[in-house]
Amino acid sequence: MANLDLNNVDGMYFDVLREIGNIGAGNAATSLAQLLNTKVDISVPKIDLLEFSQVGEAMGGEELLVAGIYLRIEGDLNGSIMFLMAEKSAHDLVSRLMGGMPPENEDSFSEMEMSALKEIGNIITGAYLNSLSTLTNMKIIPSIPDLCVDMAGALLSVPAIEFGEMGDKMLMIETTFTDFSTIDGYFVLVPDLPSYGKMLSALGM
Amino acid sequence: MGEMIKVGMADLKICLSPNSVTTLGLGSCVGVAIRDPQTKVGGLAHVMLPDSTSVNNNGNIAKFADTALVELVKQMEKAGAVRRRMVAKIAGGAQMFKLQSQSDLMRVGDRNVQAVKKKLKELGIPILAEDTGENYGRTVEFYPESGDYIIKSVGKPVRTI
Numbered sequence: 001m002a003n004l005d006l007n008n009v010d011g012m013y014f015d016v017l018r019e020i021g022n023i024g025a026g027n028a029a030t031s032l033a034q035l036l037n038t039k040v041d042i043s044v045p046k047i048d049l050l051e052f053s054q055v056g057e058a059m060g061g062e063e064l065l066v067a068g069i070y071l072r073i074e075g076d077l078n079g080s081i082m083f084l085m086a087e088k089s090a091h092d093l094v095s096r097l098m099g100g101m102p103p104e105n106e107d108s109f110s111e112m113e114m115s116a117l118k119e120i121g122n123i124i125t126g127a128y129l130n131s132l133s134t135l136t137n138m139k140i141i142p143s144i145p146d147l148c149v150d151m152a153g154a155l156l157s158v159p160a161i162e163f164g165e166m167g168d169k170m171l172m173i174e175t176t177f178t179d180f181s182t183i184d185g186y187f188v189l190v191p192d193l194p195s196y197g198k199m200l201s202a203l204g205m
Numbered sequence: 206m207g208e209m210i211k212v213g214m215a216d217l218k219i220c221l222s223p224n225s226v227t228t229l230g231l232g233s234c235v236g237v238a239i240r241d242p243q244t245k246v247g248g249l250a251h252v253m254l255p256d257s258t259s260v261n262n263n264g265n266i267a268k269f270a271d272t273a274l275v276e277l278v279k280q281m282e283k284a285g286a287v288r289r290r291m292v293a294k295i296a297g298g299a300q301m302f303k304l305q306s307q308s309d310l311m312r313v314g315d316r317n318v319q320a321v322k323k324k325l326k327e328l329g330i331p332i333l334a335e336d337t338g339e340n341y342g343r344t345v346e347f348y349p350e351s352g353d354y355i356i357k358s359v360g361k362p363v364r365t366i
Contacts, residue, residue, distance in 0.1 A: 052213065052214040052215040052216075052253070052268075053213030053214060053215070053216055054213075055214055056213075056214065056229060056230055061229075062229035062230035062344070063229050063230055063344060065359060068301075070301075070302045070304060071304075072304055107360070108360070143304060146302040146303050146304045148301050148302055148340075149359075150232075150301065150341055150342040150359055151229070151230035151232075151342040151344065151359060152230060153214070153229050153230020153231070153232065153342065153344075154230045154231060154232030154299065154301060154341070154342020154343070155232060155301060155342070156230075156232070157214065157230070157231070157232030157233050157234050157253070157301070157342075158232060158233060158301050158302065160214060160253065161233055161234070161253055161254060161313050164215065164253045164254050164260075164268060165254065165260055166262060167262050168215070168262070168264065168265050168268070
């Protein structure tokens with residue numbers, strides 16, 4: 001599997017990656033439900049292998065304002081993970097977490113809101129990485145989370161560049177979380193090339 | 206008003222005045238705009254990575270600073286531009302996350318800017334202006350008629366360089 005080429009991902013690998021996405025997103029929803037103390041439903045995750053030219057449109061346009069939480073991962077698996085959601089969803093979530101407090105400012109996040117958002121991202125990506133770790137029996141150590149609110153294109157350029165070192169496509173997992181409002185969340189997991197091989201071998205591929 | 210031609214990530218396009226070229230949401234990538242002021246032929250490359258020789262999978266020439274700029278200049282020359290008159294403006298190369306500074310791979314915004322500058326120097330194309338680095342995204346529009354390179358960022362005034 002050392003020579004895995006992302007441009008030639010076939011059906012079976014795709015299914016494995018989808019399954020990881022499924023379980024990861026399921027765990028993330030459970031954590032989110034505990035955090036918000038409410039029932040959270042999730043859609044079946046949609047997994048897309050995107051050309052770079054399509055990356056910006058995938059979330060609803062390059063210029064859509066989004067919040068992205070980014071973590072580096074180390075251990076048996078090296079690379080990064082990013083969780084993204086539209087700015088509006090991020091405001092919704094933060095406000096819910098802070099007991100229904102309305103946003104201090106519709107267009108930006110206060111220090112406190114940023115901190116809450118980082119924690120949400122940490123919990124969601126943590127749940128995702130946990131299931132990946134359990135499934136593959138690989139040790140995964142995430143860094144502290146880093147948050148950025150900016151244009152979708154600008155944020156997605158970060159994982160896109162990491163994928164760019166390996167090929168011409170980017171893998172993105174879309175999951176919709178629903179409680180009383182709907183949050184479209186996007187995961188971008190970027191294992192480096194040796195880790196991809198290790199991950200798939202661990203899954204018996 | 207001419208048409209505005211969109212350039213995607215790891216992509217390049219040329220255009221003739223009165224048309225213009227744009228690329229949306231530049232992050233750590235660099236938008237390199239080149240123009241021949243006499244023929245008003247312009248071009249824009251959305252460069253993702255600094256160096257095609259350090260990567261095995263380098264089929265997409267628009268992705269790398271070294272190969273993209275050579276191709277862009279070639280296409281502009283085909284459209285009637287002359288190399289010795291060409292001038293460039295560059296934008297982008299931001300570091301969106303603080304964590305990005307930890308490893309070499311992650312300082313890619315900065316490395317992209319350096320690689321673009323080096324290649325433009327090799328090609329003998331002077332850089333008239335730049336808006337690079339920092340930690341925010343940029344949408345750019347380039348007008349070969351005037352040479353105006355318009356830069357828009359979230360929560361910041363529109364700049365023309």
